[in-house]
Amino acid sequence: MGAGVVELGPGVVEVGAAEAVQTVPPAKRRRVLAVKTLKAAAAAAGRGPRLARRPPAIQRLFQACRAVFRGPGTVPKPAEVALLRAMLDKMRPEDFGLSPDMPFFRNRDAPATEGTPAITHTTIYKSEKFSMVLFFLPTNAVIPLHNHPGMTVFNKLLIGSMHAKSYDWADPDDPANESGASSPDVRLAQLIVDDVFTAPCDTSVLFPTAGGNMHRFRAVAPSAFLDILGPPYSIEEDRDCTYYTDIPYSQHPMTSNELIGDEQEGRRLAWLKEVEMPRDLKMCSVRYGGPPISGR
Secondary structure, eight states: OOTTEEEEETTEEEEOHHHHHHHSOHHHHHHHHHHHHHHHHHHHHTTOOOOOOOOOHHHHHHHHHHHHOOOTTOOOOHHHHHHHHHHHHHOOGGGGTOOTTSHHHHOOSOOSOSSSOOEEEEEEEEOSSOEEEEEEEOTTOEEEEEOOTTOEEEEEEEEEEEEEEEEEESSTTSOGGGSSOSSTTEEEEEEEEEEEEESSOOOEEEOSSSSOSEEEEEEEEEEEEEEEEESOOBTTTTBOOOEEEEEEGGGSTTOOHHHHHHHHTTOOEEEEEEEOOOTTOOEEEOOOOSSOOOOO
16 A cells, blocks of 8 residues: 555555545535535624715714704804814815816806806705805806895805905994994994905905905806805795995995094994895796705
């Protein structure tokens, strides 16, 4: 007999370990390999659940807004404002299906139309608690000076360049008819922002009584921006949009020496007069066609 083979009796042979491996039938070897493969897969699965795919940026923003905005009469907490601001600061035009290379944004000339160029807007989402709206402004388009009653608004410039001018009431608790103005529709305001912003730039936030609640935009170049309003405008809930024209404080007949002193101390003041919605304001709405959000 060869090495590793012992004869135990007539026709009975014990094979050594070295040769035993070679004598296992092929079918059995395949079954053993399959069992080992299944055990390895089971062990891998037991290390923990597989990580789910991260939602798109716009979906994460939508979910954060649902957690932050609680409805009329509420203002997000400072930590919540910081959270949304940080998320928006990182967002890009591509997160909304936009690109600076689109023909609309490449044409930097003002439209060949009479009056103020038309503004286009599209609503991504709207509920009683908040809304997400995209605005598209061609060069020289103007959104007139207007307010946001009882609202917190996040504004994110995605593409282009815009001049922004914003005000807050000089004394939020002072009724219009006690501000020293000659008529109840004129009220003293403090200038908050008067500057040009170019994308990419930081997100701006305005509050019911601070941050520049009344603002005006003019497109220096074709622009797109996102507004998140919480809560949105509602005529039924007394949150209609009011338009204003600003009058330099020194040109108003009721301006006092005390106000001039305030101006010299750094408070840039102006009188805001309520006006009807400008007749040359052209706004058109289109259906949103960007990346979808779920969980409506």
